Amino acid sequence: MNTSGNVLFLIALLPFVGALVPGLMIRAGRNACASFTAAPTAIALILLLTYAPAVLNGEVIQAEVMWLPQLGLSVSFFLDGLGLLFACMILGVGLLITLYARFYLSGDDPVGQFYTYLLLFQGAMLGIVISDNILLLLVFWELTSLSSFLLIGYWKHLPEGRQGARMALTVTGAGGLAMIGGMLILGNIAGSYNLTDILQAGDAIRASEWYLPALILILLGAFTKSAQFPFHFWLPHAMAAPTPVSAYLHSATMVKAGVFLMARMWPVLSGTDAWFYIVATTGLITMVLGALIALFKDDLKALLAFSTVSHLGLLTMLLGFGTEAAAVAAVFHIINHLTFKAALFMTAGIIDHETHTRDIKRLGGLRHLMPITFVIGTVAALSMAGIPLFNGFLSKEMMLEEASHTSWAASHYAVPVMATIGALLSVAYSLRFIKHVFLGPVRDDYPAKPHDPPFGLWAAPALLVILVVLIGVMPFLADGIVAAAASAVTGADLDPHLKIWHGVTPALYMSVIAVVGGAVLLMLHAPLDKAWIKAPRPEAKAIFDRLIAACVAMTRSVTEVTHNGAISRYLAIFTVSSVALGAIAFAGGGLSEPTRDMLPVPAIIAVGWVMLVVATISVVTMHHHRFRALVLIGIIGLSISAGFVYMSAPDLALTQISVETVTIMLLLLALHFLPKETPKESPLSLKIRDGIIAVTAGAGVGGLAFAFMQRDVSTISSYHIANSYEGGGGTNVVNVILVDFRGYDTYGEIIVLGIAGMLIYALMQSLLEGPAARRLRNANYANDRSKDRHPLMMVVVTRVLMPIALMVGIYIFLRGHNQPGGGFVAGLVVAIALLMQYMASGFAWTQDRQRIEYHTLIGFGVIIAGVTGAGAWVFDAPFLTSSYTYVHLPPIEEFELATAMLFDLGVFLTVLGAVMLMLYSLSRIARYAGTTVNVDPMDFDPSSRAEDNSEAR
Amino acid sequence: MEFLVASAIGTMTAGGVYLLLRLRTFPVILGLALLSYAVNVFLFSSGRLAIDMSPILSKYGEATYTDPLPQALVLTAIVISFGMTAVLVMISLGAFLESDTDRIDIDPTDTDEDAAK
Known part of the structure; x- marks a missing residue:
C-alpha cells in the first residue's frame, strides 16, 4: 500500500526555498513579492494534489533519508489522509492569504519581509503535518513558534504587536519544550522515533508506566499551541498581528497544529480514562469559556479570536471523546471551521481596512455601504452559528450528537448541557457579529467613509464562503477527504456519509435550544454587557506580566549575587564549587590500598623541592613587587624543568625551559607598560577568605x-x-605520539596556537588605533629606560650566538623523531634566537631585516602539516597516516626519512610564527610609547666611529 | 619522592588560586601561570614517577620505559598554556591602556544603565 514519494521532499522544501526570494526583492513592489510567494505555494499544492487520488484510496506515501541515524533522526515524510487534509489547507489557504495580503498591506509596509516570514511559517507548518519522524516534527514545531513570532510582531512599531509576539513565543515555546520531553519518552517506549512505528506501538505505550508523563507533556505542547484553557490567553493578544496573519495562523493553521497533533497521536494515546478526562474536559471548558468571553468582546478580531479558542476547544473535546464517530466529527469540523473562520477574519480585516476601526460599538449599518462584505460576513457568521444549509451546522450537529451520549464521571447530563450552552453562546456571538456590524441604522461617525474593497481583497473570503455553502448544501462532496482523514486518525477503515438531515434526534433538540437561546441572549446583550463590564474578571495579560516579572526578578537576584561584575568573585565561586564537587566525588569513591612503593629522595632533589616551595610562597607574599615576583616565577619554572629531567621526561624539560624563557620575556615586556607595584587594597578578611580557599584547593x-x-x-x-x-619509525615515543599516533590532536593544537598569535596581533592592531595609543604617547617612560639600551657586548654576543642557536634548533628538530627534541622545542629555540636580536638591537633595526612575515610562517606551518596529513588520502589511508623509510647516502650515516618529519616541520613553523608574532606585537607598543627608532645596531658602534675619524682626518 | 611532587603540586595550586583571587590583572596572570605549572605537573604525574626510564627506545634489547602518553599531552599543554598566557597578557595590557586601571572587577556603581548611556 506504500508508495515511494520522493516528491514529498520537494514539496517540503519549496516554501523554504521560496522564502528567500521575496525577502531579497524587497524593493520590487507588492505585486512581484506576492507573485513570487504564490508561485512556490501553488507548485507545492499541485505536486501535492498529484498524490491526492492515491491517498484518498487509502495509500500512504513515504520518503526517507537518514540524517543523524545515531540520534534516530531521519528526514522522513509521509502523507496519509490526515496529512493530505492539513497540507491542502495550509497551501490552499496560503495562496488565498497571499492574494489577500497583497491588497491588505500598504505600500509602506516591508512587504518582502512579510512574505518571507509567511513562507517560512508555511514551510514549517507543512513540515509538521507530513513529518514521519517525531524529532523532525519537533524541529518544525519550534520553527512555527519562531516564524509566528516574526509574523505577530511584524508591525514592529506597535507595542501590542511586540508584546503579543513575545507572549505567544513564551507560551507556545514553553509548551514545545514540554512536548520534546513527551516525544522523547514516547520514542523511548516505542523504540523508534518514526511516527509510523510509534502508531503501531499503541498498546505498549498505553501499558507503559511512562504513559501518563508522556501524555501530559505532549498535551502541554498541544494545548499551548491550540490555545486551550488555561493557556488560551496568548491567542487574543496575538491579534495585534496584521489580519492576514490572524486569518492564516490563528484560525486556519498554526493553532490547529495542537489539534493535529492530538489527532495524529489519537491511535496511540487515546482510549484511556486519563485521555478522556484531561482532553475532553479541557476542551469542554475552553469551548464554553471562549464563547462566553467572545460574546462580550467589542474588538472584532478579539471576538473572532475567542470564538476560535472556543472552536478549538470543541475540536479538542471531540478528540477527547475517543470514539470513531467523534473523530469523524472533529475532522469535518476542522474543514468547516477553516472555511468560515478564515472568511470571517478576512471580513474583519476588510472592515478595519475600510472603516479604520474594529470596535463593534462604533460600527453598524454597514450592509448598505458594503453589500459584498455584508453577504460574505453574514454567510460565514451564520455558518459559525450553526444555521442549517451552511457547513457549520453539519459538524455542530455531529458534535452535539456525540455529546448527547457521553457521560462524564457517571453524570449523563454534564457534557450535553455544557455543549448546548457552548453552542448557544456561539449562536449569540455569531448573530451579534451580524447584527452589530452590518444591521441597524447607517451611522455618520465612522472614522473613515466605508465602501466595498477592490475585488482582490474580497476574492479570497468570497471563495471560502462559496465552499461554506457548497459543503453546507451538498455535504457528500466532503465525504472522500473526511473519510481518508478520519481513517488516518483512527487507524480504522471508516466510510462516513455526511448528511443534512439525521431525523429527529437529541442533537436536533439541542440545536434548536441553542439557536433560540442564542437569539434571546443577543436581545439581552445590552444589560448583560453592562453587568459583564462591572463584574471582576481576572485579566490574563496582567497575570502573565506579573509572572514574567517575578521570574525576571528571581533570576536577577541570583545573577546579581553570583555575577556582579567582580571576576574574583566568580573565580572564588568556581574554585569552591570545584573543590566541593571533588570532595563529594572523593567521598563517594573510597580508596584502595597503595600498590606502589615510594621512590627514594636524593639530597639534590630535596634541595630543588625546597627551592620550588620557597619560591612559590615568596611569589604569594611578595606579589606586590611585580618584578620580584616575575623573577621568582622564573625560578619555579626552572625547578620544574630540572624535575622533568630527573623524572625521565627529557622532552618536557626541553619544552619547559624554552617556554619559560619566552614567557618571562613576554611578562617583562608587558610589565614595562603596567604599574610596577600592586597596591595593597585587600582587607585582611578577604585575604583570610582567599587563603582558606587557596589552601583547601591546594x-x-x-x-x-x-x-x-x-x-x-x-x-x-x-x-x-x-x-x-x-x-611510526621513531624511537622517541613522545615525539611519535605527537606527530603520528595523536597527530590529529597536535594538528588542532598548532592551529589554536596560530589563532592565539593572530588574536594578539589583531588586539594590538585595534588597540593602537584607539585611545590607548594616545595614552601611550603621553606617558613618560623615560625613567624606566636604560642609558645603555643596545650595549655593544650584547649585540656582538647575540650576533655570534645567532648561527649557533639556529644550528641547535635545526639539530633538535632533526633528531626529534628518535631523540629528545622535535618541532615544538625547535620552534621555541629558534624563536629565542631571533628574540635575542630584538633585545640587543631594538625593534626597528631587527624589523628591517625580517624577510618573512610571522603570519606567513603560521599559515605555511598549518598548511604544510595539513597537506602532509592529507597526502595519506592519495594512498587511500586515513588523514595523517604516516610513512617512513631509511635512506643510505654514501658519505653520511644511514638516516631516516618520514612523512611525520614533514608534519613536524609544520609544527615547527607554526610554533615559531606564533611565538614571534605574540612577542613582536607586544614590543610594537614601544614604538607608540615614544621610543626613538634606532638605525644602528648598537648605541656605540666602534666601526662607524673609526670611519668617521678617518673622514675627519 | 611522590610526596615531594604531590606537595609541590599542592603548594603551586594554593599559590596560584590565591593570586587568581587578587584584584589586579598582573597577580592574576602570575596566578594563572602558577596554576598551569601545577596542572602540567599533575598531568605528568598521572603517568606515575619513574627515574632513568625515558621513553626513548633503547637499542640494547629489553628495557622498561615510563608512560609516554602524559608526557606527550603535557608537552602540548605547556605550549598552549604559553599561548593562553600571552593572550591574557595582551588583554590585560589592552584593558589597562584603554581604561588607565588594571583592576579586574567592574566598579559596582558602573551598572548596565550607565553603559547604555
Whole structure:
C-alpha cells in the first residue's frame, strides 16, 4: 500500500526555498513579492494534489533519508489522509492569504519581509503535518513558534504587536519544550522515533508506566499551541498581528497544529480514562469559556479570536471523546471551521481596512455601504452559528450528537448541557457579529467613509464562503477527504456519509435550544454587557506580566549575587564549587590500598623541592613587587624543568625551559607598560577568605596527586611503546605520539596556537588605533629606560650566538623523531634566537631585516602539516597516516626519512610564527610609547666611529 | 619522592588560586601561570614517577620505559598554556591602556544603565 514519494521532499522544501526570494526583492513592489510567494505555494499544492487520488484510496506515501541515524533522526515524510487534509489547507489557504495580503498591506509596509516570514511559517507548518519522524516534527514545531513570532510582531512599531509576539513565543515555546520531553519518552517506549512505528506501538505505550508523563507533556505542547484553557490567553493578544496573519495562523493553521497533533497521536494515546478526562474536559471548558468571553468582546478580531479558542476547544473535546464517530466529527469540523473562520477574519480585516476601526460599538449599518462584505460576513457568521444549509451546522450537529451520549464521571447530563450552552453562546456571538456590524441604522461617525474593497481583497473570503455553502448544501462532496482523514486518525477503515438531515434526534433538540437561546441572549446583550463590564474578571495579560516579572526578578537576584561584575568573585565561586564537587566525588569513591612503593629522595632533589616551595610562597607574599615576583616565577619554572629531567621526561624539560624563557620575556615586556607595584587594597578578611580557599584547593589537588601516584592503573601506553618503532619509525615515543599516533590532536593544537598569535596581533592592531595609543604617547617612560639600551657586548654576543642557536634548533628538530627534541622545542629555540636580536638591537633595526612575515610562517606551518596529513588520502589511508623509510647516502650515516618529519616541520613553523608574532606585537607598543627608532645596531658602534675619524682626518 | 611532587603540586595550586583571587590583572596572570605549572605537573604525574626510564627506545634489547602518553599531552599543554598566557597578557595590557586601571572587577556603581548611556 506504500508508495515511494520522493516528491514529498520537494514539496517540503519549496516554501523554504521560496522564502528567500521575496525577502531579497524587497524593493520590487507588492505585486512581484506576492507573485513570487504564490508561485512556490501553488507548485507545492499541485505536486501535492498529484498524490491526492492515491491517498484518498487509502495509500500512504513515504520518503526517507537518514540524517543523524545515531540520534534516530531521519528526514522522513509521509502523507496519509490526515496529512493530505492539513497540507491542502495550509497551501490552499496560503495562496488565498497571499492574494489577500497583497491588497491588505500598504505600500509602506516591508512587504518582502512579510512574505518571507509567511513562507517560512508555511514551510514549517507543512513540515509538521507530513513529518514521519517525531524529532523532525519537533524541529518544525519550534520553527512555527519562531516564524509566528516574526509574523505577530511584524508591525514592529506597535507595542501590542511586540508584546503579543513575545507572549505567544513564551507560551507556545514553553509548551514545545514540554512536548520534546513527551516525544522523547514516547520514542523511548516505542523504540523508534518514526511516527509510523510509534502508531503501531499503541498498546505498549498505553501499558507503559511512562504513559501518563508522556501524555501530559505532549498535551502541554498541544494545548499551548491550540490555545486551550488555561493557556488560551496568548491567542487574543496575538491579534495585534496584521489580519492576514490572524486569518492564516490563528484560525486556519498554526493553532490547529495542537489539534493535529492530538489527532495524529489519537491511535496511540487515546482510549484511556486519563485521555478522556484531561482532553475532553479541557476542551469542554475552553469551548464554553471562549464563547462566553467572545460574546462580550467589542474588538472584532478579539471576538473572532475567542470564538476560535472556543472552536478549538470543541475540536479538542471531540478528540477527547475517543470514539470513531467523534473523530469523524472533529475532522469535518476542522474543514468547516477553516472555511468560515478564515472568511470571517478576512471580513474583519476588510472592515478595519475600510472603516479604520474594529470596535463593534462604533460600527453598524454597514450592509448598505458594503453589500459584498455584508453577504460574505453574514454567510460565514451564520455558518459559525450553526444555521442549517451552511457547513457549520453539519459538524455542530455531529458534535452535539456525540455529546448527547457521553457521560462524564457517571453524570449523563454534564457534557450535553455544557455543549448546548457552548453552542448557544456561539449562536449569540455569531448573530451579534451580524447584527452589530452590518444591521441597524447607517451611522455618520465612522472614522473613515466605508465602501466595498477592490475585488482582490474580497476574492479570497468570497471563495471560502462559496465552499461554506457548497459543503453546507451538498455535504457528500466532503465525504472522500473526511473519510481518508478520519481513517488516518483512527487507524480504522471508516466510510462516513455526511448528511443534512439525521431525523429527529437529541442533537436536533439541542440545536434548536441553542439557536433560540442564542437569539434571546443577543436581545439581552445590552444589560448583560453592562453587568459583564462591572463584574471582576481576572485579566490574563496582567497575570502573565506579573509572572514574567517575578521570574525576571528571581533570576536577577541570583545573577546579581553570583555575577556582579567582580571576576574574583566568580573565580572564588568556581574554585569552591570545584573543590566541593571533588570532595563529594572523593567521598563517594573510597580508596584502595597503595600498590606502589615510594621512590627514594636524593639530597639534590630535596634541595630543588625546597627551592620550588620557597619560591612559590615568596611569589604569594611578595606579589606586590611585580618584578620580584616575575623573577621568582622564573625560578619555579626552572625547578620544574630540572624535575622533568630527573623524572625521565627529557622532552618536557626541553619544552619547559624554552617556554619559560619566552614567557618571562613576554611578562617583562608587558610589565614595562603596567604599574610596577600592586597596591595593597585587600582587607585582611578577604585575604583570610582567599587563603582558606587557596589552601583547601591546594590540599585537595596535592592529596589527589599523592593518592594517584601511589596506585597503578592500566593504561594504553604499552601499545604506543610497542608500536613506536615498527609503526611510526621513531624511537622517541613522545615525539611519535605527537606527530603520528595523536597527530590529529597536535594538528588542532598548532592551529589554536596560530589563532592565539593572530588574536594578539589583531588586539594590538585595534588597540593602537584607539585611545590607548594616545595614552601611550603621553606617558613618560623615560625613567624606566636604560642609558645603555643596545650595549655593544650584547649585540656582538647575540650576533655570534645567532648561527649557533639556529644550528641547535635545526639539530633538535632533526633528531626529534628518535631523540629528545622535535618541532615544538625547535620552534621555541629558534624563536629565542631571533628574540635575542630584538633585545640587543631594538625593534626597528631587527624589523628591517625580517624577510618573512610571522603570519606567513603560521599559515605555511598549518598548511604544510595539513597537506602532509592529507597526502595519506592519495594512498587511500586515513588523514595523517604516516610513512617512513631509511635512506643510505654514501658519505653520511644511514638516516631516516618520514612523512611525520614533514608534519613536524609544520609544527615547527607554526610554533615559531606564533611565538614571534605574540612577542613582536607586544614590543610594537614601544614604538607608540615614544621610543626613538634606532638605525644602528648598537648605541656605540666602534666601526662607524673609526670611519668617521678617518673622514675627519 | 611522590610526596615531594604531590606537595609541590599542592603548594603551586594554593599559590596560584590565591593570586587568581587578587584584584589586579598582573597577580592574576602570575596566578594563572602558577596554576598551569601545577596542572602540567599533575598531568605528568598521572603517568606515575619513574627515574632513568625515558621513553626513548633503547637499542640494547629489553628495557622498561615510563608512560609516554602524559608526557606527550603535557608537552602540548605547556605550549598552549604559553599561548593562553600571552593572550591574557595582551588583554590585560589592552584593558589597562584603554581604561588607565588594571583592576579586574567592574566598579559596582558602573551598572548596565550607565553603559547604555
